[in-house]
Amino acid sequence: MILQPTTTENTTTPTTPAITSNSACRNTMVDTTNNTCRNSNTINNNSTNTHTIQTQTAASFPLLPPPTETEADNMLDCPICLNAMTESDIQHPLQCKSKHCDYNFCMHCIENLVAASKDDFQEASDGNQHVKIYLNCPNCRSNLSETIRDTLLIRKADYLVSPQGIRCKSTWTPSQQRLHSVLHHEDIKQAIAKARHYEEEFLRTHHISIAEEWSPLNSYDHLSPLNASDTLSTVSDSEGDYSSKENYDHFALNDGYFSPDEYDDHDSDDDDDEASDAEDECGFEMDLVQGVHKSFRLPRTERLLQKTAKVREDMIDKTLLRGLAPVMTKAEQKKATQLMVSGDVSKLVEAAKMLRSMERNTRRGVTRCQLVKRSSIYGLIDECEQAHNRRKPAITARPSLLTPPPMPRPNPVTRGQSCVRNLENAEFLQSHPLPVRMPKYVEFEFSDLLGPCQLPSLVGAAGFSSVVSSSLFPACFVDDVWNGTIRDAYTRTTLMPLTGSIVRHEPPLNHKGVLNVLGEGMLDQDLGVGRFDVPKSRVMIHSLQGGGSAGKQGILPGDVVTHLNGQEFHGTAKELMKAIEASVGSSNRNCADFGECCVSLVLNAEAPIAEALRRRGNVACLYT
Secondary structure (H helix, E strand, O other): OEEOOOOOOOOOOOOOOOEEHHHHHHHEEEEOOOOEEEEOOOOOOOOOOOOOOOOOOOOOOOOOOOOOHHHHHHOOEOOOOOOEOOHHHHHOOOOOOOOOOOOOOOHHHHHHHHHHHOOOOEOOOOOOOOEOOOOEOOOOOOEOOOOHHHHHHHHHHHHHHOHHHHHOHHHOOHHHHHHHHOOOOHHHHHHHHHHHHHHHHHHHHHOHHHHHHOHHHHOOOOOOOOOHHHHHHHHHOOOOOOOOHHHHHHHHHOOOOOOHHHOOOHHHHHHHHHHOHHHHOOOOOOEOOOEOOOOOOOOOOHHHHHHHHHHHHOOOOHHHOOOOHHHOOHHHHHHHHHHHOOOOHHHHHHHHHHHHHHHHHHHOOOOHHHHHHHOOHHHHHHHHHHHHOOOOOOOOOOOOOOOOOOOOOOOHHHHHHHHHHHHHHHHHHHHOOOOOOOOEEEEEEHHHHOOOOOHHHHHOOOOOOOOOOOOOOOEEEEEEEEOOEHHHHHOEEEEOOOOOOEEEEOOOOOOHHHHHHHOOOOOOOOOOOOEOOOOEEEEEEEEEOOOOOOHHHOOOOOOEEEEEOOEEOOOOHHHHHHHHHHHHHHHHHHOOOHHHOEEEEEEOOOHHHHHHHHHHHHHHHHHO
16 A cells, blocks of 8 residues: 655645555554654755654664664564564564565564563463473464574674664664674574575575565665675576575675685585595405404504594593583584693693583572673574474573572473483493593692691781691691502592502403503503603692592692692692692782682693593593
8 A cells, every 4th residue: 555645735845755565664654634654853955855764763772873774775674572573683684484474573583482482381360381482483473493593693693794774873772782792703603504504405495486586685775785696696596506605705805704715515515514424534454353463553644633633623622620610602512622632731620620610600699690790692503503403492590599490390301311411421421531630730828838826916916926827727748659550530539538559440351441542542552651751750639638629629638739829839748748838828919818818729630631531531432
């Protein structure tokens, strides 16, 4: 229906262009007396015939600046909230499986729908207990649970770099500001690129006719620099080259989050894999009864090493995170894993400090939702991965650790899946055992190192002459010697309390898990027995004392002290105790607040542990 503004004979005002009722009549008022439809904004009576349409936004959303004339002519209204849809909303429609459904609504309504779907069953006004919001299309009722989060992710990112989003940068919400600050992160770029790939593949196979017939998508001139032709023009391409590198070049020209240099051409990778199969093949003689001789070693080609290195970069091993994976983001889990399997002692220290920081936040009541609050995009990316893997959405973090989580409803399918996962984890740990000593970072405050008779006299003193005695320190030390083998990482030690002697319990020579790790997949009993380095002296924890402050931090008898206050330590047990006494004295003279002073120790960050974790990481890459 086309509405024309009525004019009188004596009026000299220029005729206003035709306004479509669906796109612009939301800002008009109908005069019942004169039966006219006039614009709510003032029409410029100069020689030009330009007009401006003032968009109306809900009070809960940030006010947007008035759109330009070209944008106003091509805007659509959201059928739910009746607000103007942005360019990113038009470029990236809903991925309905029904080929005849072109229903679409704005990004804010999608956010509200996703948030409402996370709620449990609600009670309706009539007492119905089975009211539940599902991620279905309001028009065709098709299931959008696997694609709607990808659409929301792309819309959020595109809006921040679009001209309309840049103009209203001063009105960005804190969530949008945090998202803009992390768009250059590698994990964010990969997640957005993956979402674009899924969207293009879906539109190429399901919505070819809609992409060609939908007039707003064909008006590409007003979508700059995010040109819709770069995203959807390849949908109707006869060659089907929807992964062209040129389609992504415009992102690098803005505050983009996707660089053409980092583009991964999937088609070329597949061709290279097929072409290089012959390079990875090798022939060898094998006896039909005895099998391959144990002296044979499978040569590792450069192609195989490159594949392993690529898998190691994206690997997340939750068994190395000391049970802290639920309170860590994906990026933090990946970083901690890379530090653990690096084979470098200094990186083991960094990983131990990182896990200690996560543990401290957990003890203070900092939940996962607060850790991820840097940007809500991390939670959205996790939900996208869960939707594509067809997993049940994770339970949201409870607001307080003191409040027990709600008990989930018993579900036989969920229990069966949980049992299968537990069996898989047990099988993985059996074939890829962890070292008996893992890197740890511990701190002792001065109040734990000094006796009650010394503490009152030290609070107001500028310095003190008394030192920490070995009887007051939370742990007792003993001298030990490393035999120079990597198998020592799997050797358990028992410290006799009376004699102080050390009894070692080495793993069996035919232990398949230890052989698998030390041999990096080769089950050879001779591997790991030889020396990896020359024998070295070290200091070991003999026993714990002092009220349990050491035990609360996870210290166990048999742990090896490798670093003191961030510096690598080499010496005996007596020298270590003297170094602790000296650090306490110097810190008290330099520390303004006595309660903030502490002594830090790093345990088990030694060469055999680092090498064992590195080899275990290599085997785990091949396992996954």
